[in-house]
Amino acid sequence: MSHHSTNPISEEHPAHPLSALGWNTRVETAFDAVAHNAPHVLLPARVSEARRGAVGVRLPGHETAALSPEVRRAAEADPFTAPTSGDWVAVRRSGDTWLVEAVLERSGTLVRQGVAKDSHDQVLAANVDAVLICEAADQGPNVGRLERFLSLAWTSGAAPVVAVTKAELAGDRLPEVVELVESVTTGVEVHTVSAHRGLGLDELSARLRPGATWVLLGTSGAGKSSLLNALAGRPVMETGAIRDDRRGRHTTTHRQLIAMPGGALFLDIPGVRRIDVPGDGSGLERAFADVNELAERCRFRDCSHGAEPGCAVRAAVDEGELDSGRLERWFRLRREAGWNRSRGDARLRAERRREWKRNTREGREAGRLKRGL
Numbered sequence: 386m387s388h389h390s391t392n393p394i395s396e397e398h399p400a401h402p403l404s405a406l407g408w409n410t411r412v413e414t415a416f417d418a419v420a421h422n423a424p425h426v427l428l429p430a431r432v433s434e435a436r437r438g439a440v441g442v443r444l445p446g447h448e449t450a451a452l453s454p455e456v457r458r459a460a461e462a463d464p465f466t467a468p469t470s471g472d473w474v475a476v477r478r479s480g481d482t483w484l485v486e487a488v489l490e491r492s493g494t495l496v497r498q499g500v501a502k503d504s505h506d507q508v509l510a511a512n513v514d515a516v517l518i519c520e521a522a523d524q525g526p527n528v529g530r531l532e533r534f535l536s537l538a539w540t541s542g543a544a545p546v547v548a549v550t551k552a553e554l555a556g557d558r559l560p561e562v563v564e565l566v567e568s569v570t571t572g573v574e575v576h577t578v579s580a581h582r583g584l585g586l587d588e589l590s591a592r593l594r595p596g597a598t599w600v601l602l603g604t605s606g607a608g609k610s611s612l613l614n615a616l617a618g619r620p621v622m623e624t625g626a627i628r629d630d631r632r633g634r635h636t637t638t639h640r641q642l643i644a645m646p647g648g649a650l651f652l653d654i655p656g657v658r659r660i661d662v663p664g665d666g667s668g669l670e671r672a673f674a675d676v677n678e679l680a681e682r683c684r685f686r687d688c689s690h691g692a693e694p695g696c697a698v699r700a701a702v703d704e705g706e707l708d709s710g711r712l713e714r715w716f717r718l719r720r721e722a723g724w725n726r727s728r729g730d731a732r733l734r735a736e737r738r739r740e741w742k743r744n745t746r747e748g749r750e751a752g753r754l755k756r757g758l
């Protein structure tokens with residue numbers, strides 16, 4: 386073996402073949418736990434795209450993997466467990482196909498709240514470290530939408546960063562736009578960028594640490610693909626008047642886990658049109674940290690910030706410190722979160738009931754078998 390390595394560090398610590406895809410010690414531990422007891426030889430792989438009944442994986446080469454019967458059954462019983470973009474999985478070779486034998490424990494998930502009454506929450510992406518929320522400078526900004534995106538991001542456990550895109554189109558309004566964005570993004574970094582003019586890209590690139598997995602959130606036309614291309618320094622995504630769904634795009638599957646020059650990864654997930662605030666209200670409260678801070682100073686611990694005396698929230702509105710629109714949106718989002726939570730609970734109860742019935746039926750059958758009936 387040659388010892389003329391140009392990089393002595395990598396010789397001491399040879400990089401894992403999957404490190405360019407975000408492999409780290411946490412994932413390694415999760416994989417070892419699964420592979421250790423497996424009857425087959427398993428390999429780790431990262432899901433770049435979920436399809437019907439199969440996934441596109443990186444091994445690190447591009448492959449398609451079918452779901453093993455166990456993984457498929459688990460996914461049918463609980464769609465939350467189905468392998469999705471960004472998931473780390475254990476695969477094995479079976480004949481001339483790859484099979485996903487297990488989905489490794491996730492560090493966090495970006496979940497879209499189920500909208501229909503009986504619909505399940507949908508995992509948009511797994512193992513996401515950071516979310517880049519794009520809001521176009523020339524169309525708003527829509528602060529209510531930003532608050533929803535921020536709630537979603539915080540709930541996932543990933544850190545949000547906001548990009549005000551197409552900055553040059555805002556002209557003189559730019560400072561006002563950025564100020565509005567900052568008024569609803571307490572504790573979140575805001576970058577002003579222009580993909581077309583190359584503005585703010587270096588600063589944003591510096592935030593993209595090697596091995597970190599990012600997801601872009603924003604409405605169709607917000608400039609997400611253009612920004613990604615500008616950051617990548619090459620066309621990795623199609624831009625412009627292309628429908629933001631699977632059918633309308635001509636990008637090939639291997640483009641769905643995009644490695645940036647600095648070593649960060651971007652997951653391309655289906656466009657999210659409607660953001661329902663998750664029933665788990667923790668992300669929402671984080672997105673409204675400024676309001677919550679005020680609420681701690683209310684005289685009554687259970688203050689509803691209505692007409693009670695000593696309400697610090699209402700006082701802040703009266704003094705012009707807190708925008709009354711933001712307060713109204715907080716009330717509305719909390720109500721929504723409450724509805725979604727109770728709906729989720731009802732769904733969970735129904736599922737438990739079904740499972741209990743199934744188990745007792747199986748139990749009865751097992752008992753009958755044992756007794757030789």
Ligand SMILES: Nc1nc2c(ncn2[C@@H]2O[C@H](COP(=O)(O)OP(=O)(O)O)[C@@H](O)[C@H]2O)c(=O)[nH]1
Pocket residue numbers: 550551552553554578579580581582603604605606607608609610611612623624625626629
């Ligand atoms: N003027 C200007 N237009 C931009 C910029 N970034 C994106 N656009 C345009 O905005 C439209 C939507 O961009 P795209 O990246 O496809 O948005 P996406 O739907 O969020 O991926 C396209 O016509 C882009 O050319 C920018 O920095 N400046």
Ligand SMILES: [Mg+2]
Pocket residue numbers: 609610611622623624629
């Ligand atoms: Mg796009």
Ligand SMILES: [Zn+2]
Pocket residue numbers: 680683684688689690691695696697698699
């Ligand atoms: Zn109050």
